Amino acid sequence: MKHETEPILQVNNLVKDYVSRGLLNSKSQVFHAVNNISLELYPGSTYALVGESGSGKSTTGKIICALEKATAGTVTLLGENYTNDSPSQLRKNIRGNIQMVFQDPFSALNPRKTIGDAVIEALQIRDIGSSGRERRNIARDTLQRVGLSVWHMDRYPHQFSGGQLQRVNIARALAVQPKILILDESVSALDVSIQAQVLNLLQEIKEEFSLSYLFITHDLSVVRFIADYVGVLFKGQLVEEGETKEIFEHPENEYTIRLLDSVPRTDPQQRHLLG
């Protein structure tokens, strides 16, 4: 991959081990959830991490978002290594720049807070806006940008559909002006017509807000649509990466080939699964 700019985010030889110790035997077992992963995210691009359950894609996302500590390796944002930063350093330098959108839009929101307050809370924490009125205006504008209305602001999460709630989560992430969004299966729980709306929205705001995306998903048709680069994870290791078009048309790794061969084609004339 050739690039004219420096990467905005760099992951170097990342390792995450989980150690389990039995109740009776003192022998501990080590599970390498993430095993020596390196990747680069470039400004304005979308990098998709794909893999099946247990491949380590979410763990990688959480470490980048500093929700988990790495066992070894580093993550840098604009050249600054923040892997071993203290919580207060993270709050100062990282939290506002890297935001995460999770899979289940409902459990990501506080059921007792209106969605307006959910966005305003994020602004308060990041100290954006000088007054309550200004914060409310920013929240309103952001919610409107993702397709919600002013009168939605005083409603509670249970009064929304899943697709609308995911828009709220995107708005809340967007409101603090991040550089990077980590989207962990963010459209996987949505119905296909709603998923399409949210994917279109993500495409639009990427340019508008100069964002870069790390897209974590198991859905390869979504990857083909949204990603510029793909990294294929298998048992904690990055087995293949490259430009999306290249990987989809000329996969080289055995696992990548198997994965791509397993995806149903959306045209009965091109059936291939049943051989």
Added chain:
Amino acid sequence: MSNLLEIDNLKVGFKNSSSQWTNAVDGVSIAVRPGEILGIVGESGCGKSVTMFSVLKLHDQRNTRYAGEIRFEDTELLTVPEKDMRQLRGKDIGFIFQNPMSSLNPLLTIGQQIRETVTSHRKHLPKKEVEALCIKALDDAGADDSAVWMSKYPYQLSGGMLQRVVIAIALVNEPKLLIADEPTTALDVTIQAQLLKVLCHIRDERGMSIVLITHDMGVVAETCDRVAVMYLGQIVETASVDELFANPRHPYTQGLLAATPPMVGKIPERLNTISGSVPQLSEVAKGCRFASRCPFASQECLSGDIPMFDVDEQHQSRCIKFNTIPDFRKVTA
């Protein structure tokens, strides 16, 4: 050739906490032919599972009311006594649910659970024969070591392995009809491919019929012979799978197809999506239920209930403009 299952003008109503009835399924008519795989597609809440749950009457009967007819071979299922219904469940009609973990009893071994399915329908079968049937069912479902699996508990197997067990349980009594409700949705795509292969292979071998409930247009394209598309409790289009994908004649079907990111061909800049979201059943107005989201809707769409129109003998659409609407996929591209 007569149909194996015929659902005729089925209405399924549920009572809510304030004792009001809502019809989650509202006038569904569909037939399942011997040996075919019929796909039922639609988004969450469209009534696809409710329709097929009704075939086995799996709803809480105190809060459910049925109207219409469901005929399985010569039996009218909606009026059959519960005692006879139990003879059909797991014997002539098998059922696979989405989540294999919650379909199985965590306290019983796999073997106990498959054996139970056999012995509850054939009480006097010798033990050895029961065992052989169970092993064969697991083999057919693609288990790599059936004898070992029999002694395992559910927590000892992975999700994909458990779904094979569930398939084995559904198939051990050689049903004539298998209803599979999102059987691969919770599984990884490589496992999904294997299980779809298993299901299609067994269909080819035994000539049973399968009703496949799914939201995934890719799964439909790969496996089904015929498709019924549901929206808000009604079937809006039925056709052979080739016809449905090549020539969709209902705007909702077109929207679903357009919203699915393609795995082949050109990658679109934007996905053509259906505007808005599915309204509440209680908000449904007179006329076409899709009208509020339809790019082609006009006054006449709201004037009264829309019947199914024949596009041709094998293709029906619940759209008064079925003949004139352009292909949504091309219009908004």
